[in-house]
Amino acid sequence: MESKTFKKKVDNKEFIVESKNLAEQANGNILVRIGDTLVMTTCVMGKEDRASLGFFPLTVEYEEKYYAAGKIKGSRYIKRESRPSDEAILNARLIDRAIRPRFPKHLMREIQVVSTILSWDGQNDPDVLGLTAASLALSISDIPWSGPVAAVRVCSKNGQLTLNPTYEERENCELDIVFAGVEEKNNVIINMIEGGADEAGEDLVLKALNFAEKPLKEIIDFQKEIIKEIGKEKAAIEPPPADEELEKEIKGFLGDRMEKAIYQKDKSSAGIGELEKEACKFVEEKYQGQGKARYCQDFFQKEVDRLIHENIIKYKKRPDGRKLDEVREIYCEAGVLPRTHGSGLFCRGQTKALSILTLGSPGDQQLLEGMEVVGKKRFMHHYNFPPYSSGEIKPMRGPGRREIGHGMLAEKALLPLIPTSEQFPYTIRIVSEIVSSNGSTSMASVSSSSLALMDAGVPIKRPATGIAIGLIRDENSENYEILTDIQGPEDHHGDMDFKVAGTRSGITAIQMDVKISGIDRKIMEEALSGAKKARLGILDKIENVLPQPRPELSPFAPRIITIQIDPEKIREVIGPGGKVINEIIDKTGATIDIQDSGLVFVTSEKEESAKKAVEWIKNIIKEVQVGENYEGKVKRILEFGAFVEILPGQEGMIHISKLAPYRVRKVEDIVKIGDEVSVKVISIDEQGRINLALQQNNKK
Numbered sequence: 001m002e003s004k005t006f007k008k009k010v011d012n013k014e015f016i017v018e019s020k021n022l023a024e025q026a027n028g029n030i031l032v033r034i035g036d037t038l039v040m041t042t043c044v045m046g047k048e049d050r051a052s053l054g055f056f057p058l059t060v061e062y063e064e065k066y067y068a069a070g071k072i073k074g075s076r077y078i079k080r081e082s083r084p085s086d087e088a089i090l091n092a093r094l095i096d097r098a099i100r101p102r103f104p105k106h107l108m109r110e111i112q113v114v115s116t117i118l119s120w121d122g123q124n125d126p127d128v129l130g131l132t133a134a135s136l137a138l139s140i141s142d143i144p145w146s147g148p149v150a151a152v153r154v155c156s157k158n159g160q161l162t163l164n165p166t167y168e169e170r171e172n173c174e175l176d177i178v179f180a181g182v183e184e185k186n187n188v189i190i191n192m193i194e195g196g197a198d199e200a201g202e203d204l205v206l207k208a209l210n211f212a213e214k215p216l217k218e219i220i221d222f223q224k225e226i227i228k229e230i231g232k233e234k235a236a237i238e239p240p241p242a243d244e245e246l247e248k249e250i251k252g253f254l255g256d257r258m259e260k261a262i263y264q265k266d267k268s269s270a271g272i273g274e275l276e277k278e279a280c281k282f283v284e285e286k287y288q289g290q291g292k293a294r295y296c297q298d299f300f301q302k303e304v305d306r307l308i309h310e311n312i313i314k315y316k317k318r319p320d321g322r323k324l325d326e327v328r329e330i331y332c333e334a335g336v337l338p339r340t341h342g343s344g345l346f347c348r349g350q351t352k353a354l355s356i357l358t359l360g361s362p363g364d365q366q367l368l369e370g371m372e373v374v375g376k377k378r379f380m381h382h383y384n385f386p387p388y389s390s391g392e393i394k395p396m397r398g399p400g401r402r403e404i405g406h407g408m409l410a411e412k413a414l415l416p417l418i419p420t421s422e423q424f425p426y427t428i429r430i431v432s433e434i435v436s437s438n439g440s441t442s443m444a445s446v447s448s449s450s451l452a453l454m455d456a457g458v459p460i461k462r463p464a465t466g467i468a469i470g471l472i473r474d475e476n477s478e479n480y481e482i483l484t485d486i487q488g489p490e491d492h493h494g495d496m497d498f499k500v501a502g503t504r505s506g507i508t509a510i511q512m513d514v515k516i517s518g519i520d521r522k523i524m525e526e527a528l529s530g531a532k533k534a535r536l537g538i539l540d541k542i543e544n545v546l547p548q549p550r551p552e553l554s555p556f557a558p559r560i561i562t563i564q565i566d567p568e569k570i571r572e573v574i575g576p577g578g579k580v581i582n583e584i585i586d587k588t589g590a591t592i593d594i595q596d597s598g599l600v601f602v603t604s605e606k607e608e609s610a611k612k613a614v615e616w617i618k619n620i621i622k623e624v625q626v627g628e629n630y631e632g633k634v635k636r637i638l639e640f641g642a643f644v645e646i647l648p649g650q651e652g653m654i655h656i657s658k659l660a661p662y663r664v665r666k667v668e669d670i671v672k673i674g675d676e677v678s679v680k681v682i683s684i685d686e687q688g689r690i691n692l693a694l695q696q697n698n699k700k
Contacts, residue, residue, distance in 0.1 A: 004230060008222040010215050011163040013124075015222065017136065019230050028141025028232075032133040034164070036121035038068075041133035045143045045235070046110035051294055056107065058100055062092035062130060063116040064371035073369055085370040086404055091115075091127040093405045095134050097513045098180040098192040102138075102146045106239035111143060120371060123166040128153050128178060136223055142232040149191065150219035151180040154208040156200070161211045174198045177208055177510065181216040182518055188216045189518030193498075196412040199506035202528040209521060246283070246292060247299055253282050258300075259307060262319050262489060272489075276300045305493045312472040312481050319489045320349075327467070327485045327534050332447070332545040334455040341557040342458070344451025346542075349487060350438035355448035357430045357456045359557045361603035362593040364427040379418050380429045383407030383445055389437040406442040407432070410466075413446045413501035413509035414453070417460040424459060425560050425601050439487035440468035446501045446509075447542060454546045457553040463542050464508055466501030467534040469527045470494040473516060482526045484534050496523075500531035504539055558591075559607045561614050567598040569621040572649055580620065580649060588613040619647040624690055626681050634675045642671050644679055644692060652690030654679060659694050670694070 006017040016033040023029040026042040033039070050057050064085060066073045074080060084092070095115060103111070115130035131151040139147040155165045156175035170176055177195025181188045190209065197204075254275070261272040276297065283296040311317040316324055328349030337343040342357035365376040383406045387394035399407070410432065418428065430452055432445035443466030450463035470486035473479070473495050483490055491497055495516045501509040512519075519527075553559075565573065573594065574581045581592055590604040590613035600617060604610035630646035637643075641655045654677075659670040671677060671694070679692040 006226050010218050013164055017226055027143050028137040030133055030136045032129055034129055035124045036119055037124040037126050037129060038119040039115055039126050039129045039133045040118050041115040041137040043113045043137045043141050043143055049108045050110055051108040057110040059112045060092045060096040061114045062088045064088045065117055066371055068117045068120040069371050087370055087373055089401050089404050090408055093401060094127060094194055095131045098131055098149050099134055101191060101515055104144050107144055107237060139223060139227045140231045142235045144234050144237055148220055148223035149180055149182055150216045151178060152212050152215050153178050154212050156204060163215055175200045175204055175208060179212040183220050184517050188213050189520050191514050191518035193510055193512035195510050197507050198416045199503055199508060201506050202532060243295060250279055250296060250299055253279055262307060308489060308493045309472050313474050313479050324481055325484045325530060327537060330538060330541040332451060332542050334451045334546040339556055341554045342452040342456025344448040344455055346444050346448035348444055350436050351441055351444050352436040353432050353444035353448040354435050355430050355432045355452040357452040360427040361591045362425055362427060362601045363591055378421060378427045379415060381407050381411035381449060382431045385434045389434045409442050409509055409511055410445045410449060413464055413466060414449055416508050417464060419459050425562055439491045443468055443499055443501060451546060454549040457550040459549050462503045464501055464503045465535055465538040465542060466499060467531050469498040469531050471496035482530055484530050498527045502535055558603050558605050559610050561602045561610045563600050563614055565598045565600055565621050570594055573617055573620050584613050584616050616648055620649050622647055624681055626683060628681050630679055632677060632679055634671050634673050637667050637673055642667055644677060652692040654692045654694050
């Protein structure tokens with residue numbers, strides 16, 4: 001098997017690229033390695049056009065394999081990988097968002113890119129490596145694609161920037177961000193951003209961008225060398241010829257109706273969509289059986305795109321009449337639902353997000369068991385996008401990739417604000433229901449979730465919100481306009497979706513996708529500046545409704561009492577086979593979670609139940625002292641005395657001579673099994689055995 005190896009050192013880390021042609025039936029395949037983390041990426045193109053789909057059929061898969069980490073995972077009965085983890089889905093989306101804009105707009109063949117993690121060293125994250133491998137696999141294949149794309153991760157910790165850090169180096173970073181870039185006119189421009197931060201300033205994000213530019217250029221140049229040596233000639237897939245006569249007919253049929261349909265304040269299901277159907281019906285009826293309706297659909301969308309670009313660039317005219325930097329009307333409400341632990345409603349124009357918060361015990365944490373991530377998760381944000389939110393009818397199944405991606409983006413934005421488990425031991429789950437959609441729903445869910453957190457009384461640092469910044473650029477010139485708070489048409493037909501979430505103190509999450517080649521530093525500076533201005537304005541609205549977390553938890557939320565016990569006493573609280581702890585749970589209705597450190601969390605919907613369970617646990621671990629008095633129950637009787645349970649799991653013996661101030665002939669003459677008696681501890685021997693004396697006025 002012929003193999004070629006290429007090596008390049010970038011900031012003390014060596015990229016090793018191998019072309020072994022393992023997947024020889026794929027259009028392109030490559031192996032990329034850093035350390036002992038190795039990714040194989042393949043790409044395959046279908047043989048026929050799928051223009052009837054109405055969209056570019058690109059699929060990106062990110063395959064985590066347990067064997068890569070030397071693990072055997074899964075349930076007791078199924079020991080193989082099943083559906084991809086959330087982490088794998090997010091990494092697939094990361095790759096997709098960077099490579100998708102580089103395909104020709106006329107390409108309508110199915111493309112599948114699969115990145116498989118073959119080896120993982122526990123130090124180097126394969127996500128950025130997977131993007132680089134995808135770029136190389138496409139670049140050396142015969143699939144039409146204008147790469148290469150390079151990607152790096154930049155972290156800031158204690159003021160120091162690190163390139164492609166290890167997992168350990170990423171811990172407690174104030175900024176963790178991935179930049180993907182391409183080359184244009186011998187300069188690197190950015191075409192994808194994904195990151196989180198601990199309330200970082202805009203200047204730190206720009207500093208990270210500057211830091212990333214040099215290694216991005218080096219990785220692009222490295223890929224160019226490889227492509228030059230082993231790259232295939234690209235397949236010639238010509239765009240369909242323009243039908244100028246038909247285009248004139250469509251324009252004549254539409255007249256000025258398209259502009260009227262686009263430029264209305266509210267999104268309307270009977271607007272632009274209905275007009276498109278009318279135009280296609282007109283074409284289909286006139287040219288029956290000639291397949292020109294598909295051409296009409298494509299041309300109609302191009303015309304919408306042209307109109308939106310032209311009117312914004314020339315006349316600063318947005319579809320809903322707003323100024324370029326104007327945010328839609330905001331409405332906020334907290335405590336919307338009567339019985340939930342916390343709820344918040346955030347409306348920005350026709351986009352409406354309703355977030356509902358639930359508090360649970362530490363035992364309600366999500367268990368994570370993937371190739372990379374193993375542990376527990378105590379804060380979760382889930383995002384739902386039901387079809388009615390966009391006026392559609394669709395099957396309602398489980399969350400798709402988009403729902404998972406948007407949910408995790410909002411979770412990333414809120415996570416730095418969540419109190420630690422020591423400060424607030426609850427498990428927190430927020431569900432954001434998008435009840436109406438007209439753009440920027442993920443950022444709306446950040447705002448509604450902040451309201452829900454504060455409504456529940458969760459002591460977050462401060463509220464967060466988010467905004468989507470757009471871009472309209474003239475293809476034939478350097479002219480462009482930045483748009484604040486993009487809605488449906490501006491998102492669909494615009495050139496950039498730049499989401500920034502954060503607080504008054506700084507950015508907590510950032511994500512950018514483009515439909516053009518990329519953006520330079522100047523555009524990024526303007527986008528960050530516009531996002532900050534809008535963010536602060538929206539926070540004013542949120543704080544007018546609820547300026548800080550409520551001082552008390554919701555009356556419907558469970559109560560948690562935390563106590564610390566000696567770790568040596570844990571076995572006594574649990575009991576043989578869990579007998580003792582299960583009895584406490586059954587009798588009190590409380591939930592009990594015990595950590596190895598001896599930290600015990602007692603959770604119950606009723607505070608009285610939690611207190612009862614805590615008292616029970618305290619009695620179990622209590623050290624009995626000589627001279628103390630107890631109320632106990634007779635458990636056993638022998639010839640020489642009676643055994644009394646004075647504390648849960650702790651018994652003492654009343655010798656027959658200590659049952660009465662006179663001589664007792666038979667123990668049963670004084671006490672019987674089940675009797676409740678008052679006793680006093682008179683001694684504890686060297687073996688820890690407790691000796692008791694019966695006191696007067698005992699209850700039967």
